[in-house]
Amino acid sequence: MIVPALLTDNREKLIEMLDICAGFTDYAQIDIMDGEFVPSLSVGRPELGGLKLPLSCEAHLMVSRPLDWFEALGKIGIKKLIYHFEIQAEHKNILSEIKRAGLGAGIAVNPDTKISEFEFLLEGTDTVLFMAVNPGFYGSPFIPGVLEKIKAFKKKFPKVHTGIDGGVKLDNLIEVRDSGVDYICVGSAIFKEKNPRLAFEKFQRIANG
Numbered sequence: 001m002i003v004p005a006l007l008t009d010n011r012e013k014l015i016e017m018l019d020i021c022a023g024f025t026d027y028a029q030i031d032i033m034d035g036e037f038v039p040s041l042s043v044g045r046p047e048l049g050g051l052k053l054p055l056s057c058e059a060h061l062m063v064s065r066p067l068d069w070f071e072a073l074g075k076i077g078i079k080k081l082i083y084h085f086e087i088q089a090e091h092k093n094i095l096s097e098i099k100r101a102g103l104g105a106g107i108a109v110n111p112d113t114k115i116s117e118f119e120f121l122l123e124g125t126d127t128v129l130f131m132a133v134n135p136g137f138y139g140s141p142f143i144p145g146v147l148e149k150i151k152a153f154k155k156k157f158p159k160v161h162t163g164i165d166g167g168v169k170l171d172n173l174i175e176v177r178d179s180g181v182d183y184i185c186v187g188s189a190i191f192k193e194k195n196p197r198l199a200f201e202k203f204q205r206i207a208n209g
Helices: 011-022 066-075 091-100 115-124 145-156 173-178 196-207
Strands: 002-006 027-033 056-062 080-084 104-109 127-131 161-165 183-186
Touching (some): 002 196, 011 027, 091 115, 115 145, 145 161
Parallel strands (some): 104 127
C-alpha cells in the first residue's frame, strides 16, 4: 500500500494536498513537525482548527510532546497517531492515552534505533513506522541499511503492521517492497511531480507488481 505523506507549514496548501489525494486514494499521512524534535516546522495546532478531512488520515508526530497534539488532531478526525520512540517520555502512558481516545497507536523509529530498544512496546502498538531518513526534511536521502532492520523485524514479529517513511523513490521501490513492509509512505516523489495522481499510480503499480 502506498500512502501519500503530506508536509507543509501552510494551512491552505495542506487543504489543497488533501483534496488532491482524495482524488486518487482513501488514506494519507499528515506530517507534523514542531521545530524542536526536528528542526523543521509544519502546520501548527491553530492551523488544524476546523479542518475537514476529505479522506482517512494518520498523523506522524515528529514532536517532543505528542500529548499536546492529541486534542487538535482528534477533533479533525485523524484515525491513527504515530509518535517517535526517541523522545523522552513514558511510552506506555502515551500509547494508552492514544488508545483511550479511540485512535490507532503507532511508534516511529529513527534509522539508528535498534529493534531491541523498542520491542517491549509492541503489545500496545498497532503500527511500527521505520524511518529510512533522519526525519525533518522533505526529500532527505534514503538510508538503505534500514531495509535489513525491517527484514529482521518482520522475521521476529511477522504479524506486526509495519510501514516505511522517507526517501522512497521509484528507483528503490522494489527493494523497499521486498523488505516486507505493509505500507510505504511517499512524499516528495509524489507531490513534487506535475501530476501527483500519475506519480501515485506508478508507485502503486510497482508496489503491487
